[in-house]
Every structure is written in structure tokens, then in C-alpha cells.
Amino acid sequence: CISPAKSERIWAIIEAEDAGLYRSDNGGESWVKTSGNRDLIHRPWYYCHVFADPQHVDTVYITNLQMWKSTDGGTNFSEITTPHGDNHDLWIDPNNAQRMVQGNDGGACVSYNGGETWSTIYNQLTAQFYRIDIDNEFPYRVYATQQDNTSISVPSASAYGAITLQESTFPGTGESGFIAVKPDDSNIVYIGAVGSSPGGEGALQHYNHKTEQLRLVNIWPEEKYGWAPKDLKYRFSWTFPIAFSPHDSGIVYACGNHVFRTNNEGHSWESISPDLTRADENKLNVSGGLTIDSSGAEHYACISTFVESPHQSGIFWTGSDDGLVHTSRDGGKNWQNITPPNLPEWSYIFCIEASGHDPETIFLSATRYKLNDYRPLLYKSTDGGKKWSSINGDYPETEISRVIREDPTCPGLLFVGSETGIFMSTNSGKNWQKLGGNFPVVPVYDMKIKQDDLVVGTHGRSFWILDDLTPLRK
Incomplete structure (x- = not known):
């Protein structure tokens, strides 16, 4: 990180045998270790970012499990309390260092006093859900596990108008x-x-x-x-x-x-x-x-x-x-x-969906994005898995496929969660189109169909419900 207050000063936080925070005051020609505090450098692959104050040359911030601040050139650090742990990012206003935005596993927070106080994380749709489930109450409730937070249960409707946090359980x-x-x-x-x-x-x-x-x-x-x-x-x-x-x-x-x-x-x-x-x-x-x-x-x-x-x-x-x-x-x-014999090796099998209409029909969605392969991998079998056929159809070639669900009322009506939203097919995967409207661009990790509702768990924008599938079933 190059200091905006002094271009010759460079900060680097290093994972090494002699790990710690290092500083150069001559553009990188020579370096001095300013701190070996282990609180600044644990879990290097997950945290370890350093940010220089744009106006004060000796002030530097480090985001990690906690957030840390030094005002003496990186030698001594004090913790800055944030609304949530696992701190990953920080933006400091170049014209007013008291004004900053901080990103953590709970969301984004704003401070106008250099980190002494922060805005709440409970005012934004940023929950990162892994998998969801639905109960049989009326109105039904949606459940999920959320990254670096509790599990949560939220009603699908409220007698009081907007659904509030007070109606949720954990x-x-x-x-x-x-x-x-x-x-x-x-x-x-x-x-x-x-x-x-x-x-x-x-x-x-x-x-x-x-x-x-x-x-x-x-x-x-x-x-x-x-x-x-x-x-x-x-x-x-x-x-x-x-x-x-x-x-x-x-x-x-x-x-x-x-x-x-x-x-x-x-x-x-x-x-x-x-x-x-x-x-x-x-x-x-x-x-x-x-x-x-x-x-x-x-x-x-x-x-x-x-x-x-x-x-x-x-x-x-x-x-x-x-x-x-x-x-x-x-x-x-x-x-x-x-x-499936033509499934690429080492694919991640994300979802197998058993059809509610035919006892031998199953659908499969897999992905290989961790291997730098972003092709969709969508399959169908009508004999319990003895033989498989691709149902990629005209699904976009660079949109990965995660979860796949079949509508329990209309055979062949399929939904696939991708990295950027939801795709739908009305003919068992021959043709696909993306669902639009006000649904955000976000990874979709899970979906459930409850009567006429498509319930969606996203990894970054919380729950969404498409509350009437009737037009799509025609």
C-alpha cells in the first residue's frame, strides 16, 4: 500500500517466517519491520490488508479478525471496535480521513469520526445464505444458515406490514x-x-x-x-x-x-x-x-x-x-x-433434484468454477441415473450452474441458480431464459418451491420470494 500522504512510503503486511508489518520510506529500496504482532497477520489468506491514512503519514490501518490502527508509523496498534468481526476492506475519504466505509462479514459500515462509532449493519440486504428450508406453518417461515452469523428464520408474510427483525428467530x-x-x-x-x-x-x-x-x-x-x-x-x-x-x-x-x-x-x-x-x-x-x-x-x-x-x-x-x-x-x-460418463472429472456436484412427477427422473447440477471452468453442467436422467443426457440447451456457456429445482406442479418447468441470478426452462432444459424484474445480480445458492412461491436464498442479498408462479406454469 502506497501512502497517499507520502508517495515514498510503502506498507506491506507479509506472511513469512519473520511475518509482520513492513515499511519502506524510499519507494521500496529498503525495508524495516515495524511490528510482529500476530493479531495483525493471522489467517493471511482470508484477511491481511493494510490501508494508509490519506492525510496523516504515520497513521495506518489493518483489517483482520479485528480492525487495528497505528498512529506512530506502524509500531504500536490499538483495536478499533467494529459492528462485526472478520474485517476485510476499508475506504478512507481522501479529503477527510474521519469519513470511512468499512466492510466486514456482517455488511458495510460508515464512520464519520475516524472509527470511533459506526453505522448499523442491520439496514442492508447483505446476508450470505448457504442453504435454505421452509416449514409448514401459515404463513410459512424461511430458514437458512448465514455466513459468519446465526441461523435465521424469517416469516414469509407479516400481519404488521413490513417484515421486521423482531419477527425473526435464530x-x-x-x-x-x-x-x-x-x-x-x-x-x-x-x-x-x-x-x-x-x-x-x-x-x-x-x-x-x-x-x-x-x-x-x-x-x-x-x-x-x-x-x-x-x-x-x-x-x-x-x-x-x-x-x-x-x-x-x-x-x-x-x-x-x-x-x-x-x-x-x-x-x-x-x-x-x-x-x-x-x-x-x-x-x-x-x-x-x-x-x-x-x-x-x-x-x-x-x-x-x-x-x-x-x-x-x-x-x-x-x-x-x-x-x-x-x-x-x-x-x-x-x-x-x-x-455421468461425460461429466468432467473433479466437478463439484452441487445439487441432485428428484422429480416429484416421475419416480425415475432426476436432475443434476454441477460446477467447476474453482478449476477456472465456468461452463454450466446440467443433466437429466429418466431411469434413475443409468443414462444421462445434457440439458444445457441454450443456457449461457459462461454462467455456472449451482442449484436446480423442478416445479412440483408443472413437469419440465426448471429453475437453476447461477452466479448472477436465476434461469428458467419450460421444456426440461431445451431452452433457458433469465428471470429479470427487480431480482439483483447475485449468486443463488439454494431455492425451494412452496405452493405457488419460488423461495430463493442468495449469497449476498438475503431472501427473495417470487410469489406467484402461475403465469410460468401455463
Whole structure:
């Protein structure tokens, strides 16, 4: 970072054996280490940004888990309290250093007094949801896990006009993963909480709205921090699938690299599958370079999507984050690899959707954007996964595909969540068009269809509901 107040002064925060904040006063010809404070440099891949005050040459800011300020050339730092943790960005008005905008995992905040006080984060649609669910109340409520915040439940309508925060509830600590509401008792919620719970690897919570009791129901109690995934008994991804059986609400499934089942509200679990991933040990080492950062978010070779047939109990389909698709037709006793033969290797299987209209029809959406491949990967099978056909049709070639859903009323009416919005097909994927209107440009991570409503969970712009699908069903 070059100081706007003195162009010869350059700041650099360095991840190295002798890590810390460095300063050059001669345009980079020589450097001096001004601070080795570890609070300034932990989790280098996630934070570690330095910002020079535009008017005061010795004032410098660093955003990290906390936000820090030095007024003596980077030697001593004091913490600036912000409305939320995980601080990533800062803009300072070049003409008035007291005026700044700060970005964190809760949103954006404005200060007019150099960071002494900040505006609220509760005035903007910036929630980053991973997966959503819907209960059967009236009006129904929408549930989600949100990045670096609690899980949340929001009513779809209010008797008081606008829906307010006071009408929301917070079932579990959330942050990461799936969330599942018991179909016949919306008091009971299961929450994936790898990033926010003391439960360690595969943290899974059970919440009861009536008693307000939150308890851990982990499948296997094992710490994850600092461990290589290959050294753990089971592997659970940041967003591991959780689902109630559509045939018996007393049965819950959760997935790591195996499929697990409980019929006693998580007091005990049984594995009903072998490892359904590639389990390439070369990709299961500790993450990070100079700084080890095995937090659970980077765990790989895990099941990423799971669905039980709505037509017959004991028929399952799974997809993994390393590109495999499996099925079992006997309650998990036997499993078959049914990966589409032309699916590119190492694809992330984001979603498998079982059709509500035909027991052998399934849809699949995958992505490879982490491998710098932005093609959509959309497939359909009409024989339970024995044969697959591409339904990319005229879907844009550079729009990745995440979640896919079929309308429960109109066969062949499909919706796909992408990096920039929602695409729709009325003919099972032959042709696609983007839904417009006032829907923002935003990653769509999950969708559910509730009667005539399309409910959308975005990663950055909160919940949205398209409240009448009737015209699209014609």
C-alpha cells in the first residue's frame, strides 16, 4: 500500500517466517519491520490488508479478525471496535480521513469520526445464505444458515406490514451448511454449524423452538482444527447435507464422506454407506502454506448433495464435491456409481433434484468454477441415473450452474441458480431464459418451491420470494 500522504512510503503486511508489518520510506529500496504482532497477520489468506491514512503519514490501518490502527508509523496498534468481526476492506475519504466505509462479514459500515462509532449493519440486504428450508406453518417461515452469523428464520408474510427483525428467530448458531426443519413439527430444526459451534468436525445442532434448547448431535466427536482431513475418521464439508426422510419424519440423514442416519433425534447415528468420494489422499492434506489453516472450510472429498426419492423410501442419490454420483435402491445396503460418463472429472456436484412427477427422473447440477471452468453442467436422467443426457440447451456457456429445482406442479418447468441470478426452462432444459424484474445480480445458492412461491436464498442479498408462479406454469 502506497501512502497517499507520502508517495515514498510503502506498507506491506507479509506472511513469512519473520511475518509482520513492513515499511519502506524510499519507494521500496529498503525495508524495516515495524511490528510482529500476530493479531495483525493471522489467517493471511482470508484477511491481511493494510490501508494508509490519506492525510496523516504515520497513521495506518489493518483489517483482520479485528480492525487495528497505528498512529506512530506502524509500531504500536490499538483495536478499533467494529459492528462485526472478520474485517476485510476499508475506504478512507481522501479529503477527510474521519469519513470511512468499512466492510466486514456482517455488511458495510460508515464512520464519520475516524472509527470511533459506526453505522448499523442491520439496514442492508447483505446476508450470505448457504442453504435454505421452509416449514409448514401459515404463513410459512424461511430458514437458512448465514455466513459468519446465526441461523435465521424469517416469516414469509407479516400481519404488521413490513417484515421486521423482531419477527425473526435464530435457531442455532449456524454460519455454514444445510438446515432442515421437521415437516410435521416446525419446532424442531437441525443446523449445520461447522464454522460456529464448539462441536468440532461435522458440528451438527438440534434446536427446539418450544423449549429453546440447543444441543449438539454430532455424528462423530472429533476435533478438526489443525488436522489433515486424511487423518480424521470421517470428513465433513463446510456445507454437509442434512435431510429429513420424506416418508418418515423421525428419520434424519446427514452426510460426511459417508451417509449417516438417525431415528432418535441424533442421540445415535449409523453409517449406511461406504465412502462415496474419490478420497484422493493427495488432496486431503492440511491446507495453507506458511500458515496452516485447517478450519473445516477447506475439507474435501465429501458428499455435497443427498436426496431420498419422494416416491419410495430407501432410494437415495448422492453427489460428492470431487465429482462422483451414487445411488442405493435398498436403503443403503448396496451402492452403485452412476456418475455421468461425460461429466468432467473433479466437478463439484452441487445439487441432485428428484422429480416429484416421475419416480425415475432426476436432475443434476454441477460446477467447476474453482478449476477456472465456468461452463454450466446440467443433466437429466429418466431411469434413475443409468443414462444421462445434457440439458444445457441454450443456457449461457459462461454462467455456472449451482442449484436446480423442478416445479412440483408443472413437469419440465426448471429453475437453476447461477452466479448472477436465476434461469428458467419450460421444456426440461431445451431452452433457458433469465428471470429479470427487480431480482439483483447475485449468486443463488439454494431455492425451494412452496405452493405457488419460488423461495430463493442468495449469497449476498438475503431472501427473495417470487410469489406467484402461475403465469410460468401455463
